[in-house]
Amino acid sequence: MENTNMSPSSPLPSIVAPTAPDSAIPARDGPMQAAAANSPSGPDTQAAAPKKLSGAELKKLKQAEKAAKRAAKKSEATPPPIQQPGEQPGKQKRQLQPQQEHGGSKSAGQASSLKISAKSTQASRRASVSAPAPAAPPSGPKKRVGLFGHLYGNARRHTIENAPKEVHPSVLALGLQMSSYEVCGSTARCVGMLQAFKSVIKSYTTPQGTSLARHLTAHHLSPQIEFLKACRPISISMGNSIRFLKDQIIKIDPSVPEPIAKRTLVAAIDTFLHERISAADTVIAQAASARILPGETILTFAKSSLVLKTLLAAHNAGTSFNVIVLDSKPLFEGRRMAKDLAAAGIPTQYMPISAASHAVAEANRIFLGAHAMMANGRLFSRVGTAIVAMHAHEHDVPVIVCCQSVKFTDRVALDSIVGNEVAPADELLGYIGGGPAREQLLKTWTETPGLQVLNILYDVTPAEYVKLVVTEYGSLPPSSVPAVLRILETAQLGM
Amino acid sequence: MPGAMNSATPDLPYFLKALKSRDVEPCIELLADLLKRRQIRTPRLCALATTHLLRRVLADFRGANADELLLRIRSVGRRLIAATPREMVVGNMVRRVLALIREVAEGAILGSDRSVSDEGLDGDSERDGDSEAEKQESRNHSPVRHRPNLSSGISTFSPLKHGATEPASMVPPKAEGELPGTYTPLPIRPSLQTALTQVSTIAPTAQQMFGLFTQPEIDDDPSGVDSPALQSVKSSGRPENFTEVPLKDIKAEVLESVREILDELESVDQEIALYALDHIHADEIILTYTASLTVQNFLLTAARKRKFTVIHVEGYPNESASTVTTIFGGRPQEFNEELELADEPFKPLTAAGITVIMIPDAAVFALMSRVNKVILATHTVLANGGLVAAAGAGNIVKAAKVHQTPVVVLSGVYKLSPIYPFDNDELIEWGDAGVVERYSDQEIVQKLKVFNPLYDYITPDLIDLYITNLGGHAPSYLYKIVMDHYDIKDVNLED
Numbered sequence: 001m002e003n004t005n006m007s008p009s010s011p012l013p014s015i016v017a018p019t020a021p022d023s024a025i026p027a028r029d030g031p032m033q034a035a036a037a038n039s040p041s042g043p044d045t046q047a048a049a050p051k052k053l054s055g056a057e058l059k060k061l062k063q064a065e066k067a068a069k070r071a072a073k074k075s076e077a078t079p080p081p082i083q084q085p086g087e088q089p090g091k092q093k094r095q096l097q098p099q100q101e102h103g104g105s106k107s108a109g110q111a112s113s114l115k116i117s118a119k120s121t122q123a124s125r126r127a128s129v130s131a132p133a134p135a136a137p138p139s140g141p142k143k144r145v146g147l148f149g150h151l152y153g154n155a156r157r158h159t160i161e162n163a164p165k166e167v168h169p170s171v172l173a174l175g176l177q178m179s180s181y182e183v184c185g186s187t188a189r190c191v192g193m194l195q196a197f198k199s200v201i202k203s204y205t206t207p208q209g210t211s212l213a214r215h216l217t218a219h220h221l222s223p224q225i226e227f228l229k230a231c232r233p234i235s236i237s238m239g240n241s242i243r244f245l246k247d248q249i250i251k252i253d254p255s256v257p258e259p260i261a262k263r264t265l266v267a268a269i270d271t272f273l274h275e276r277i278s279a280a281d282t283v284i285a286q287a288a289s290a291r292i293l294p295g296e297t298i299l300t301f302a303k304s305s306l307v308l309k310t311l312l313a314a315h316n317a318g319t320s321f322n323v324i325v326l327d328s329k330p331l332f333e334g335r336r337m338a339k340d341l342a343a344a345g346i347p348t349q350y351m352p353i354s355a356a357s358h359a360v361a362e363a364n365r366i367f368l369g370a371h372a373m374m375a376n377g378r379l380f381s382r383v384g385t386a387i388v389a390m391h392a393h394e395h396d397v398p399v400i401v402c403c404q405s406v407k408f409t410d411r412v413a414l415d416s417i418v419g420n421e422v423a424p425a426d427e428l429l430g431y432i433g434g435g436p437a438r439e440q441l442l443k444t445w446t447e448t449p450g451l452q453v454l455n456i457l458y459d460v461t462p463a464e465y466v467k468l469v470v471t472e473y474g475s476l477p478p479s480s481v482p483a484v485l486r487i488l489e490t491a492q493l494g495m
Numbered sequence: 496m497p498g499a500m501n502s503a504t505p506d507l508p509y510f511l512k513a514l515k516s517r518d519v520e521p522c523i524e525l526l527a528d529l530l531k532r533r534q535i536r537t538p539r540l541c542a543l544a545t546t547h548l549l550r551r552v553l554a555d556f557r558g559a560n561a562d563e564l565l566l567r568i569r570s571v572g573r574r575l576i577a578a579t580p581r582e583m584v585v586g587n588m589v590r591r592v593l594a595l596i597r598e599v600a601e602g603a604i605l606g607s608d609r610s611v612s613d614e615g616l617d618g619d620s621e622r623d624g625d626s627e628a629e630k631q632e633s634r635n636h637s638p639v640r641h642r643p644n645l646s647s648g649i650s651t652f653s654p655l656k657h658g659a660t661e662p663a664s665m666v667p668p669k670a671e672g673e674l675p676g677t678y679t680p681l682p683i684r685p686s687l688q689t690a691l692t693q694v695s696t697i698a699p700t701a702q703q704m705f706g707l708f709t710q711p712e713i714d715d716d717p718s719g720v721d722s723p724a725l726q727s728v729k730s731s732g733r734p735e736n737f738t739e740v741p742l743k744d745i746k747a748e749v750l751e752s753v754r755e756i757l758d759e760l761e762s763v764d765q766e767i768a769l770y771a772l773d774h775i776h777a778d779e780i781i782l783t784y785t786a787s788l789t790v791q792n793f794l795l796t797a798a799r800k801r802k803f804t805v806i807h808v809e810g811y812p813n814e815s816a817s818t819v820t821t822i823f824g825g826r827p828q829e830f831n832e833e834l835e836l837a838d839e840p841f842k843p844l845t846a847a848g849i850t851v852i853m854i855p856d857a858a859v860f861a862l863m864s865r866v867n868k869v870i871l872a873t874h875t876v877l878a879n880g881g882l883v884a885a886a887g888a889g890n891i892v893k894a895a896k897v898h899q900t901p902v903v904v905l906s907g908v909y910k911l912s913p914i915y916p917f918d919n920d921e922l923i924e925w926g927d928a929g930v931v932e933r934y935s936d937q938e939i940v941q942k943l944k945v946f947n948p949l950y951d952y953i954t955p956d957l958i959d960l961y962i963t964n965l966g967g968h969a970p971s972y973l974y975k976i977v978m979d980h981y982d983i984k985d986v987n988l989e990d
Binding site: 146329330342349351355390391417453454455 | 861
């Protein structure tokens with residue numbers, strides 16, 4: 001099911017993903033700036049929304065409060081809100097979606113990318129809602145794998161049902177794109193979030209009696225963040241950029257007039273995106289691609305926008321090399337990667353992760369992307385990365401990790417169990433033809449006691465498997481991650 | 496010929512039915528076709544089909560003497576092996592039947608020649624019940640005397656006398672070794688290189704040393720006389736050809752022994768399962784891979800007494816469907832009611848109160864740190880203690896090694912092959928790439944190379960323990976079991 005979701009939507013991540021940030025960000029900027037340009041229309045949409053919903057507003061508020069309470073509690077309470085969509089909120093959905101669409105189209109004007117994404121989000125959401133809705137019950141405590149009990153949060157949000165009304169439409173859209181993996185990957189999610197926050201800030205007005213610096217973070221930004229978190233736990237890079245943004249907001253003098261403050265913030269986000277992601281990407285791609293020698297076979301796992309950029313940079317520089325892309329269930333991100341590489345004319349092989357030992361034996365160099373670099377030098381990345389790195393270590397094939405410093409964290413990790421993300425288990429059952437077969441499996445799964453399905457998204461690769469981490473600060477051994485963190489800290493203080 | 500019944504896909508029951516109604520030649524042809532088209536797959540079914548066919552060939556054979564029978568079986572065996580060269584069990588069964596015939600024929604010669612014949616005959620044909628085999632073996636020829644300071648690799652091909660073959664035999668093993676006085680200690684051992692190249696059948700030196708074995712038929716090989724080892728064999732009373740053994744003298748006994756092999760094939764899972772409680776303790780977390788009746792039986796047997804957790808890895812793409820059906824329904828896809836002789840119907844582990852966690856193959860490394868024991872089924876076990884298992888097993892076994900988790904391999908003796916892996920790549924079969932990527936995806940089909948290896952070769956150092964129907968063995972000991980079940984003259988079936 002994810003699979004079918006992914007393939008039609010596959011162009012989307014590449015729009016949103018900073019595959020070519022210089023172009024992607026403006027593309028993303030398009031709608032947002034349009035939104036900013038019609039800054040009157042920003043409040044307009046907000047005004048329009050309550051107007052339209054005025055009938056249902058009270059009810060909705062209550063529901064939102066309830067939802068918030070429920071969310072604060074355990075997730076045992078989640079089945080009810082998810083079961084709801086089947087019945088009563090069916091109307092609500094129809095009410096809400098037009099609103100979102102209107103909001104989107106109004107703010108986006110003619111710029112189409114957001115509109116398309118919003119639409120396809122709806123489409124995919126509908127698909128995903130209709131399928132996982134029956135699967136919701138199994139997320140009960142009995143279907144949770146004991147070892148990972150601490151990681152099960154609330155069930156992932158797949159709808160904008162009961163979303164707090166302060167949540168900006170672009171954040172709503174992004175949240176749904178994240179929960180359905182349309183926007184997937186640490187960098188893409190981070191960029192998407194910052195872009196969405198730009199429009200959040202642009203459409204923000206400070207209420208009477210407070211100052212922007214105090215109100216924006218606590219009262220306006222946090223519901224947006226909460227919504228994103230409910231859609232999918234946020235990545236390290238998102239956490240880092242949120243911290244950055246909050247710092248920026250707090251620094252703003254209360255005496256600064258609001259429009260200027262907002263402009264400053266938007267500019268700061270742009271700078272951040274440029275410095276920490278798009279420029280960093282270019283630097284890293286250049287440095288890493290210089291390590292590819294002619295005739296080599298490069299192995300990579302799943303999809304990393306940065307590795308893709310690196311390989312394309314090497315290809316554009318005239319180096320001829322082969323690529324083997326390994327991929328795994330259930331996200332099949334490598335499929336996109338392999339297609340992109342093949343489309344660029346790089347001879348590409350594609351294999352499942354079960355072929356890892358064969359693939360590594362043929363490879364001269366391994367390039368891996370990262371979700372995060374932990375302070376103890378371990379690599380936190382898509383589940384399966386550790387397997388590839390392990391084989392590489394065994395075969396003495398150098399493993400090179402491409403990672404922007406925005407993904408560095410001062411957290412440490414020893415294993416993949418304490419910190420991880422547990423995705424909905426039914427994603428693993430999705431591939432079997434969909435339809436009745438899948439329904440049957442879900443039913444068996446739900447009804448069989450003791451039958452659990454675990455779908456974790458990340459694993460931790462031991463530092464000794466990683467030979468090199470390429471960052472915008474240079475190429476370092478994994479043991480130097482804390483050093484980079486120090487540089488970052490001092491830079492932050494300097495700012 | 497199989498097309499006659501194209502309404503149903505021909506499989507093993509179809510073949511067994513055909514075996515009853517058709518002539519021998521068409522049956523051989525049919526089985527070769529079925530094997531070639533992989534319509535009979537999995538080692539167990541291949542072994543059953545091969546043995547049934549060989550039994551029929553034996554029964555129908557109208558030759559004059561044992562040598563002709565050997566030649567006939569060899570030629571049938573070659574055809575079957577050519578049909579599916581990487582399904583080692585086909586060759587294994589052929590070699591076992593050949594060894595059987597030799598045993599029986601030898602017994603017949605000794606019976607007529609020697610005064611100790613009664614003992615010899617009994618020992619040869621009926622020795623070796625269950626786990627007694629190795630004990631008795633060691634009694635028969637003391638390892639100290641016959642295997643001085645040599646690695647197991649060479650010993651695999653040492654020209655010792657080979658034991659008999661029916662491990663499932665109900666006859667209690669003889670306390671007295673056969674012909675104790677006829678062995679003379681081997682004065683000189685062949686060098687390691689010679690022994691190793693011997694099996695590859697090309698080295699001329701090997702021919703000099705072991706000419707006897709590379710030209711196994713009716714032999715008058717003069718070069719062999721030079722070999723002290725050979726002399727010892729000769730002096731031990733092993734006849735080199737059986738032209739003077741009339742077929743009628745041995746046929747009934749051989750047929751009976753082949754029937755015992757069939758019995759063994761049917762009871763092997765139960766026999767292996769008897770050891771389950773020796774290896775699984777309470778509250779253990781056991782990781783297993785692929786859908787295997789042997790492993791299911793093993794775990795179910797343990798589940799009657801103990802509670803533990805099973806992590807079942809779903810190997811995408813080849814093993815995925817059968818794994819899911821095993822976990823959810825308790826039976827592998829190839830499961831065939833007609834062939835299942837177990838009294839109780841098969842049930843999933845969850846029905847026995849076991850918690851089963853299904854994970855995708857990419858998550859193996861992430862979870863390995865919490866796994867107590869890895870229990871694997873295998874495709875084939877090789878004489879050096881290495882094995883060929885479903886692709887992805889390599890990932891698991893390596894991850895287990897890295898985490899110091901013991902790896903236990905369950906395998907019937909019939910999967911144990913006398914082949915020594917010189918070229919690992921040769922052992923790997925590559926499957927349909929269409930299951931990795933659908934051919935309908937234009938972009939993929941045109942530009943990408945998609946690979947789908949079916950097997951991984953796993954070196955002996957990654958395995959901690961083998962459990963066969965004869966008991967538990969270290970990988971380094973397998974050569975001995977190989978020697979017990981096969982005759983060295985049959986390792987190479989080529990002319």
